[in-house]
Amino acid sequence: xxxxxSLDLNLDFDAENPVEVRRAIREGxxxxxxxxxxxxxxxxxxxxVPESHADAFELYCRSNPQALPLLGRxxxxxxxxxxxxxxxxxxxxxxxxxxFRDGELVDTPRDAxxxxxxxLVAFVLGCSFSFESILQxxxxxxxxxxEGNVSAMYQTNHMTTPVGPFAGQLxxxxxxxxxxxxxxxxxxxxxxxxxxxxxVSLGLPQDLGIADLADSYGGHGLTELRPNELxxxxxxxxxxxxxVRNAKLPLCITHYKAHMxxxxxxxxxx
Amino acid sequence: xxxxxSLDLNLDFDAENPVEVRRAIREGxxxxxxxxxxxxxxxxxxxxVPESHADAFELYCRSNPQALPLLGRxxxxxxxxxxxxxxxxxxxxxxxxxxFRDGELVDTPRDAxxxxxxxLVAFVLGCSFSFESILQxxxxxxxxxxEGNVSAMYQTNHMTTPVGPFAGQLxxxxxxxxxxxxxxxxxxxxxxxxxxxxxVSLGLPQDLGIADLADSYGGHGLTELRPNELxxxxxxxxxxxxxVRNAKLPLCITHYKAHMxxxxxxxxxx
Numbered sequence: 001x002x003x004x005x006s007l008d009l010n011l012d013f014d015a016e017n018p019v020e021v022r023r024a025i026r027e028g029x030x031x032x033x034x035x036x037x038x039x040x041x042x043x044x045x046x047x048x049v050p051e052s053h054a055d056a057f058e059l060y061c062r063s064n065p066q067a068l069p070l071l072g073r074x075x076x077x078x079x080x081x082x083x084x085x086x087x088x089x090x091x092x093x094x095x096x097x098x099x100f101r102d103g104e105l106v107d108t109p110r111d112a113x114x115x116x117x118x119x120l121v122a123f124v125l126g127c128s129f130s131f132e133s134i135l136q137x138x139x140x141x142x143x144x145x146x147e148g149n150v151s152a153m154y155q156t157n158h159m160t161t162p163v164g165p166f167a168g169q170l171x172x173x174x175x176x177x178x179x180x181x182x183x184x185x186x187x188x189x190x191x192x193x194x195x196x197x198x199x200v201s202l203g204l205p206q207d208l209g210i211a212d213l214a215d216s217y218g219g220h221g222l223t224e225l226r227p228n229e230l231x232x233x234x235x236x237x238x239x240x241x242x243x244v245r246n247a248k249l250p251l252c253i254t255h256y257k258a259h260m261x262x263x264x265x266x267x268x269x270x
Numbered sequence: 271x272x273x274x275x276s277l278d279l280n281l282d283f284d285a286e287n288p289v290e291v292r293r294a295i296r297e298g299x300x301x302x303x304x305x306x307x308x309x310x311x312x313x314x315x316x317x318x319v320p321e322s323h324a325d326a327f328e329l330y331c332r333s334n335p336q337a338l339p340l341l342g343r344x345x346x347x348x349x350x351x352x353x354x355x356x357x358x359x360x361x362x363x364x365x366x367x368x369x370f371r372d373g374e375l376v377d378t379p380r381d382a383x384x385x386x387x388x389x390l391v392a393f394v395l396g397c398s399f400s401f402e403s404i405l406q407x408x409x410x411x412x413x414x415x416x417e418g419n420v421s422a423m424y425q426t427n428h429m430t431t432p433v434g435p436f437a438g439q440l441x442x443x444x445x446x447x448x449x450x451x452x453x454x455x456x457x458x459x460x461x462x463x464x465x466x467x468x469x470v471s472l473g474l475p476q477d478l479g480i481a482d483l484a485d486s487y488g489g490h491g492l493t494e495l496r497p498n499e500l501x502x503x504x505x506x507x508x509x510x511x512x513x514v515r516n517a518k519l520p521l522c523i524t525h526y527k528a529h530m531x532x533x534x535x536x537x538x539x540x
Contacts, residue, residue, distance in 0.1 A: 179471040186456050187468060198457060201449040203473040203500045230473045 016040065018262045019087065025095035025262075028110070033150055033258040034094075035129045039136075040267055042195075043260040044071050044084070044124035045237030046094060047244060048253040051076040054121035056164035060243060061125065063161040067170055067239035069126035069194045071263075077118035084124060084263040091116040096256030098241070103248035112253050120253065124261050125237045128173050131188070131195040133267055138188055140181045143229075144222035150258045151175050152221030153236055157209025158200075160239060165247035171238040172200060172208060176222060176229040185232060192268065202232040218257060286310065288532045289357065295365035295532075298380070303420055303528040304364075305399045309406075310537055312465075313530040314341050314354070314394035315507030316364060317514060318523040321346040324391035326434035330513060331395065333431040337440055337509035339396035339464045341533075347388035354394060354533040361386040366526030368511070373518035382523050390523065394531050395507045398443050401458070401465040403537055408458055410451045413499075414492035420528045421445050422491030423506055427479025428470075430509060435517035441508040442470060442478060446492060446499040455502060462538070472502040488527060 012029060013020040018038040024030035034043055045068075049057050054076070061068035072081040079090045091113040099107040099115055107115070128151065132142055144151050151173040158170040177185055182202055190198035201207045213223045213231060217238065225231060244252040255261065282299060283290040288308040294300035304313055319327050324346070331338035342351040349360045367382040368375055377385070398421065402412055414421050421443040428440040447455055452472055460468035471477045483493045483501060487508065495501060514522040525531065 179474050179477045183456055183469055183472065186453055187460050190457050199453055202453065204449050204498065207449045207498060228474065228477065 018085065018264050021262050022085065022087065022093045026089065026092050031095055031110070034260045034262055035132065035145065035150060035258060036148075038262045039133045042071065042263045042265040042267060043127045043129045044263060045127050045240060046090060046122060046124060046253070046255040046261050047240045048090070048120045048122040049244060049249055050117070050251060051119045051121050053165070053247070053249055057123065057166055057244070060160075060163035060166035061123065061240070063163050064239065065193065066197055066200065067160065067235035068237060069196065070123065071126055071194065072124040074122040076121050079113075079116065079122070081122065081124060084261070084265060086264065088261070088263070089113075090122045090261065094255040094259045094261055096259030098254045098256050100245055100249070100252040100254070102250060103245045108256055115251075115253070117251060120251070124263070125240060126195045127237055127260050128196055128234055129260060130267055131192050134192065135185050135188055138184065140177070140185050140188070143176055147222060149222045150220055152213070152223045153217035153238055154208065154210050154233070155217055155242070160243065165249070166243040168239070168242040168246045170200070171217060171236045171242055172233040173236040174213070174221070174231050174233050176225050177232050178228055179230060182230050182232050189234065196234045196236070199232050199234050203230050205231055208233060220257060288355065288534050291532050292355065292357065292363045296359065296362050301365055301380070304530045304532055305402065305415065305420060305528060306418075308532045309403045312341065312533045312535040312537060313397045313399045314533060315397050315510060316360060316392060316394060316523070316525040316531050317510045318360070318390045318392040319514060319519055320387070320521060321389045321391050323435070323517070323519055327393065327436055327514070330430075330433035330436035331393065331510070333433050334509065335463065336467055336470065337430065337505035338507060339466065340393065341396055341464065342394040344392040346391050349383075349386060349392070351392065351394060354531070354535060356534065358531070358533070359383075360392045360531065364525040364529045364531055366529030368524045368526050370515055370519070370522040370524070372520060373515045378526055385521075385523070387521060390521070394533070395510060396465045397507055397530050398466055398504055399530060400537055401462050404462065405455050405458055408454065410447065410455050410458070413446055417492060419492045420490055422483070422493045423487035423508055424478065424480050424503070425487055425512070430513065435519075436513040438509070438512040438516045440470070441487060441506045441512055442503040443506040444483070444491070444501050444503050446495050447502050448498055449500060452500050452502050459504065466504045466506070469502050469504050473500050475501055478503060490527060
């Protein structure tokens with residue numbers, strides 16, 4: 001599957017209602033990035049691993065909470081996480097999946113239910129789309145959203161704290177912000193550790209081992225800065241994809257980039 | 271008078287005790303920057319104006335609180351502010367003063383008591399030396415302090431909110447920080463609005479109209495960045511000196527740079 005902006009002009013459902021968004025995704029009526037829909041509700045990264053590795057993966061998340069803030073965990077084999085949404089079918093509701101076998105990406109289906117297994121445990125991890133909504137509501141200008149884009153992501157040279165087979169580099173997301181907005185975004189995002197908290201770096205890409213901002217993870221996202229913009233980097237849930245790939249598990253299923261788990265949990269009010 | 275680092279090796283008093291520091295200053299035994307002494311106690315900027323302009327100046331401070339956070343105000347003609355220190359003699363205890371007449375700097379004495387007037391009202395305003403101590407206690411590396419220096423200051427192109435005759439450009443202080451420390455310093459300093467709060471800008475000097483970091487206000491301070499450092503800018507109490515100069519008052523007395531009012535008020539614990 002390929003990424004496409006989701007600024008469709010003719011949506012046939014209420015794009016701010018998470019129940020309707022999930023139904024539209026499940027029925028193939030919405031295939032876009034989820035950062036433009038259900039903006040007042042928490043969204044999350046998906047990582048599903050075999051039960052045999054689930055406790056180690058949870059500990060890996062808890063050991064790297066800025067990148068992998070744990071929002072929910074399913075029972076083995078269950079595709080429901082009732083605490084996040086009553087009708088959630090985690091194998092169908094993101095509308096885009098990556099299937100890894102022995103660490104290799106083997107498929108990117110829209111529906112993961114055909115390869116879901118009874119021993120899979122699904123983890124939902126906090127996502128920057130949630131704090132982006134909060135930043136916008138406080139007047140921070142997110143140009144990548146105005147341009148119908150996603151934030152660029154980068155592999156860094158910062159290593160996560162390893163747990164069992166789970167290890168690897170920190171992945172970050174980047175937003176191009178004015179200095180004033182960079183300060184405001186730092187202060188705001190720090191209040192939400194469940195959505196990655198404060199930035200991990202800003203201003204100097206080389207601080208994270210990023211040699212060229214144009215060389216983004218997967219080639220996606222807004223990567224060009226304007227003269228009045230700083231790159232601001234937050235820890236990113238894609239760090240978990242790195243780790244499960246490195247762990248070479250027999251099976252692992254994650255969401256496909258920018259196709260997140262849309263929950264019924266409202267964003268915190270402030 | 272000229273500025274000199276205060277990292278004296280042979281101080282004959284307890285440099286962490288504000289009562290002893292003030293006595294040593296008053297008796298001419300200490301003439302250095304106060305950012306290296308009494309580091310667990312609040313320090314402040316001094317601006318003394320004639321009573322006829324005192325209320326307008328207070329309103330100017332309250333209208334520009336990030337630059338000019340009000341810590342204390344004297345009664346007319348009084349050189350004491352008991353709330354800040356029992357023995358304070360504001361006309362002698364900073365050890366360095368600037369005397370302005372009709373907006374012109376006419377003298378920089380160590381002792382301002384000869385020209386103090388019965389109608390002067392002294393204002394003490396929060397100072398970045400206080401948050402520097404807090405940053406250091408949280409592990410933020412302040413290279414200018416390690417090098418026995420002061421932070422550089424700059425005139426910006428941001429205008430303050432004018433009140434009566436008081437108006438002018440915002441002055442900022444700059445610290446060269448790693449990206450990680452810039453984020454940490456932003457989050458920490460934001461907790462202390464009485465010491466200027468969060469930075470006003472970072473990373474891009476041109477955002478404040480600063481064309482050349484080497485061209486600092488008064489020519490003082492650390493102005494050269496290392497490749498892994500960002501310039502981080504905080505609103506500065508020297509904004510008040512700008513304003514009183516612009517107001518062309520018949521008499522105004524301020525502290526001389528980096529020679530602050532040392533108080534007995536302990537820094538907040540956290």
